Amino acid sequence: MIDVSGLTKSYEDFQALKGVSFKINRGEIVGFLGPNGAGKTTTMKILTCYMPQTAGTVKVDDKDINEDALAIRARMGYLPESTPLYTDMLVYDYLQHVATVRGVPKDKVRERIKAACEMCGIVDRIGQVIGTLSKGYKQRVGLAQALIHDPDILILDEPTSGLDPNQIVEIRNLIKRLGENRTIILSTHNLPEVMATCTRILIIHQGRIVADGTAAQLEEREAENERLRILLRGVEPEVARLELAALPGVRRAELVPSADAGVAAIELEAPRQRGDGTQDLRAATFKKVVDKGWELLELTRLQLDLEGLFRKLTREV
Secondary structure (H helix, E strand, O other): OEEEEEEEEEEOOEEEEEEEEEEEOOOOEEEEEOOOOOOHHHHHHHHOOOOOOOEEEEEEOOEEOOOOHHHHHHOEEEEOOOOOOOOOOEHHHHHHHHHHHOOOOHHHHHHHHHHHHHHHOOHHHOOOEHHHOOHHHHHHHHHHHHHOOOOOEEEEEOOOOOOOHHHHHHHHHHHHHHOOOOEEEEEEOOHHHHHHHOOEEEEEEOOEEEEEEOHHHHHHOOOOEEEEEEEEEOOOHHHHHHHHHOOOOOOEEEEOOOOOOOEEEEEEEEEOOOOOOOOOHHHHHHHHHHHHOOEEEEEEEEOOOHHHHHHHHOOOO
């Protein structure tokens, strides 16, 4: 349905997107993950025909965004990170205005306003001034404006930003309901939000796609590596890190925060043992600690969940 190929965007000497490519099928809810500044919002603005790309192509059902921008916009609903609301207007008047701009036929406007308000749970707020609404209800109004013309594609940029925990749950449930008969791209850096709502995950870092798949697929791809967490006392953290980094097979040795003063916390990563005589990383680590006379407080094998994978893939280099 959506086919992005070789997408780049440059601002003078800064390249925000560096050859981004992905495909999204009809009916998917895709989480577009990345740290701040990774290129998420830039990608969303290009997909919605808000700004042109520098190079590459974007097609929606084989229609190019540069050649059929109006037709593609008509099929998309867009909720930007800063919802464009007229706070001095009534909810109904605002949605009526958006429906007119979106080209909804006059005899269908009331019907579409009613449907959008019912979907977003704001029927009882339809006669209220937008500026008097809570942030959660303002976000619902923002979603209603994105739905007013009944699009089959929704692009949502940080839809739960700034909401309290109860409001976040409400918006997540709403997105899941909307995704039952629409294609949704959800741009965020909120991992729990993605786990709760999305069927597939794209991770972007420094303008490039670094991962694409379901949460289970992304975690499985890292299953070949073994990760350990070691807590040590009686040794300088950097000294311990360098010693453990020198163990056979270790690909990564990183100091991580420790809640206890005077305790060195280190994470190690190495290929998982295959039963072919390869030395077990746990045994090698324990032997090194004993030989050095360090005090071992903890030696734990870690499971790389989505949060750990996100941290690994988006670590600054």
